[in-house]
Amino acid sequence: MALLDIIDAEKRFGAVTAVDRVSLSVERGEFFALLGPSGCGKTTLLRLIAGFDAPDTGRIVIDGADVTAIPPYARPVNMMFQSYALFSHLDVAGNIAFGLRQEGMERRRREARITEMLALVQMSGFERRRPHELSGGQKQRVALARALAKMPKLLLLDEPLAALDRKLREETRLELSGIQRRVGTTFLVVTHDQEEALGMASRIAVMREGCLAQIGTPSEIYERPNSRFVADFVGAVNLFEGETVAGLTKGSALAIRPEKLRLAGERPDGLALAATIVSIDYQGGQSTVHLETSAGRRLRANLPSAAAHSFARGQAVWASWSPDDAVTLTR
Amino acid sequence: MIGIGGWLRRGLIGLPFAWLALFFLLPLAIVVGISFAESADSIPPYTALLARSPAGLETHATLMNYRELAQGCLRAYGNSLGFAALATVLCLLIGYPVAFAISRAPGVWRQLLLFFVMLPFWTSFLIRVYAWIAILQPSGLLNRILLATGVIDAPLPLLYNGFAVELGLVYSYLPFMILPLYGSLSRLDENLVEAAADLGAWPWRVFVQVILPLTLPGIAAGALLVFIPAVGEFVIPDLLGGPGTVMVGKLLWQEFFDNVDWPAAAAIAVVLVLVLTLPLLLAQRFVEGEEPT
Numbered sequence: 001m002a003l004l005d006i007i008d009a010e011k012r013f014g015a016v017t018a019v020d021r022v023s024l025s026v027e028r029g030e031f032f033a034l035l036g037p038s039g040c041g042k043t044t045l046l047r048l049i050a051g052f053d054a055p056d057t058g059r060i061v062i063d064g065a066d067v068t069a070i071p072p073y074a075r076p077v078n079m080m081f082q083s084y085a086l087f088s089h090l091d092v093a094g095n096i097a098f099g100l101r102q103e104g105m106e107r108r109r110r111e112a113r114i115t116e117m118l119a120l121v122q123m124s125g126f127e128r129r130r131p132h133e134l135s136g137g138q139k140q141r142v143a144l145a146r147a148l149a150k151m152p153k154l155l156l157l158d159e160p161l162a163a164l165d166r167k168l169r170e171e172t173r174l175e176l177s178g179i180q181r182r183v184g185t186t187f188l189v190v191t192h193d194q195e196e197a198l199g200m201a202s203r204i205a206v207m208r209e210g211c212l213a214q215i216g217t218p219s220e221i222y223e224r225p226n227s228r229f230v231a232d233f234v235g236a237v238n239l240f241e242g243e244t245v246a247g248l249t250k251g252s253a254l255a256i257r258p259e260k261l262r263l264a265g266e267r268p269d270g271l272a273l274a275a276t277i278v279s280i281d282y283q284g285g286q287s288t289v290h291l292e293t294s295a296g297r298r299l300r301a302n303l304p305s306a307a308a309h310s311f312a313r314g315q316a317v318w319a320s321w322s323p324d325d326a327v328t329l330t331r
Numbered sequence: 332m333i334g335i336g337g338w339l340r341r342g343l344i345g346l347p348f349a350w351l352a353l354f355f356l357l358p359l360a361i362v363v364g365i366s367f368a369e370s371a372d373s374i375p376p377y378t379a380l381l382a383r384s385p386a387g388l389e390t391h392a393t394l395m396n397y398r399e400l401a402q403g404c405l406r407a408y409g410n411s412l413g414f415a416a417l418a419t420v421l422c423l424l425i426g427y428p429v430a431f432a433i434s435r436a437p438g439v440w441r442q443l444l445l446f447f448v449m450l451p452f453w454t455s456f457l458i459r460v461y462a463w464i465a466i467l468q469p470s471g472l473l474n475r476i477l478l479a480t481g482v483i484d485a486p487l488p489l490l491y492n493g494f495a496v497e498l499g500l501v502y503s504y505l506p507f508m509i510l511p512l513y514g515s516l517s518r519l520d521e522n523l524v525e526a527a528a529d530l531g532a533w534p535w536r537v538f539v540q541v542i543l544p545l546t547l548p549g550i551a552a553g554a555l556l557v558f559i560p561a562v563g564e565f566v567i568p569d570l571l572g573g574p575g576t577v578m579v580g581k582l583l584w585q586e587f588f589d590n591v592d593w594p595a596a597a598a599i600a601v602v603l604v605l606v607l608t609l610p611l612l613l614a615q616r617f618v619e620g621e622e623p624t
Contacts, residue, residue, distance in 0.1 A: 050525075051528075052529075073530075073531050073532055073534075074531075077529075078530065081522050081526055083522050085520065085523050085525070089547075098540070099530030099531050103531055146530070150530065
């Protein structure tokens with residue numbers, strides 16, 4: 001039995017359908033990511049699960065119990081807010097104790113849980129600090145500790161890394177995965193950042209305009225996108241529309257990831273496109289080569305920088321790919 | 332070296348201080364001086380604190396006014412503080428739900444409701460207090476309605492008593508409570524309310540444990556804006572009150588204008604300032620306790 005079942009949920013705000021007949025199952029112990037551009041309805045879906053908004057139609061089932069009509073304070077779910085939403089009138093320990101107090105946990109067990117949670121997020125010794133005395137990263141950890149303290153069946157995380165700077169974001173992403181494995185709680189994270197979703201999640205649901213575009217493991221989503229939207233949103237992609245490439249029917253497209261594109265000075269065997277190098281974008285370990293075909297089509301190829309050095313701007317090259325690396329898209 | 336900007340800044344900071352010194356501290360010092368003088372049949376109607384005499388410079392400063400005040404005026408202070416404290420509590424109890432509702436109302440409604448809160452200020456304060464006389468007097472609107480509907484057999488004594496004074500105070504000062512509360516409540520992050528509910532807090536507990544403590548600065552500001560002027564209020568007890576509801580403001584007026592006893596009036600004013608300093612300092616701590624989120 002799945003831990004979370006969203007069955008045919010729909011939520012409209014006036015004329016806008018934020019969540020459009022979405023059905024979704026999340027298994028116990030999963031690190032599940034809802035990925036999509038802003039305004040795709042992923043945060044609304046999260047709020048439906050937390051209980052802050054009620055779906056117009058459909059049901060939310062958590063651990064076998066229909067919670068659609070149950071208010072947020074009675075759901076076995078906790079949420080980490082994008083803004084962290086720490087209580088500024090309480091110190092760190094008070095913030096973590098807040099949820100435990102509501103369920104009437106006695107003082108000694110409560111203090112033990114606070115200590116345990118702060119150790120988990122590596123914030124031991126910060127019990128008496130006030131939220132305004134903490135850095136962004138520290139606030140994030142306290143918010144995580146507070147949401148985990150009640151040991152919810154399902155932890156919802158709304159853009160957990162969005163407010164952190166880049167370097168901290170990567171560290172925290174790894175930590176978040178580590179914490180999830182240690183506590184074994186099911187995590188459902190909402191993010192607009194595809195790198196974040198690919199890096200953390202065991203499964204990803206890509207959302208678009210209130211609908212689910214594709215559900216799958218990170219490699220399925222990346223290697224085998226089911227639509228132009230998913231291929232384009234998750235990572236960079238070279239898209240060849242049906243009319244332009246031999247062997248494709250009209251209305252379908254061929255998607256090839258930039259790192260799958262091979263460049264050569266001589267024409268290789270098999271399918272290849274003649275192109276001119278427009279620019280070489282050096283990014284350290286790898287470089288992105290921007291190409292333009294004779295038909296005016298823009299392509300990008302990612303190469304190890306060592307390999308990119310053998311090419312120069314303005315050079316005529318052949319771009320080719322292995323048939324296994326190309327995905328045919330019909331949507 | 333201080334540039335023009337520096338001088339400008341000094342000027343801008345200095346201006347309010349100069350204003351305070353000139354129009355508050357200086358007059359206050361004069362009042363304090365007069366409060367130690369004796370009443371006299373002269374112009375101005377009090378004795379000089381220092382006088383030249385054959386023996387040299389001698390002082391006529393006396394604590395007599397304060398002694399008389401301690402004997403005869405404590406009841407008026409008690410009345411003032413009591414009426415004002417009750418008015419503050421009532422304004423808070425009425426104003427908080429109102430401010431809460433306005434802060435949660437949709438955009439257009441919020442503007443309209445705030446406009447309604449401010450609307451009474453468009454009419455003279457005096458006229459509004461007089462209107463209450465028309466409503467509360469034995470043959471007034473309220474009594475006529477109650478008589479006509481058979482709720483009562485004889486007119487209720489609604490005017491010229493403590494009830495009328497309290498009603499007048501609450502009515503007049505309610506907007507001063509609602510506006511700072513609204514300010515505090517509208518700045519409250521809705522996520523905090525949701526976070527509290529998410530952590531298992533029932534709506535009442537969300538209110539007591541999150542909303543109330545986070546709006547304490549607004550409560551303190553509103554309480555000050557009601558309590559301080561209500562203690563010194565003169566017009567409302569004068570027009571709506573009776574012999575049993577003498578407040579400090581009324582007493583001050585009587586000493587100053589009716590008895591032409593400036594030193595006694597000055598002493599009353601000085602004690603009033605001292606009495607009001609304590610709650611001011613207390614509330615200041617709450618207002619300063621407000622932290623950026």
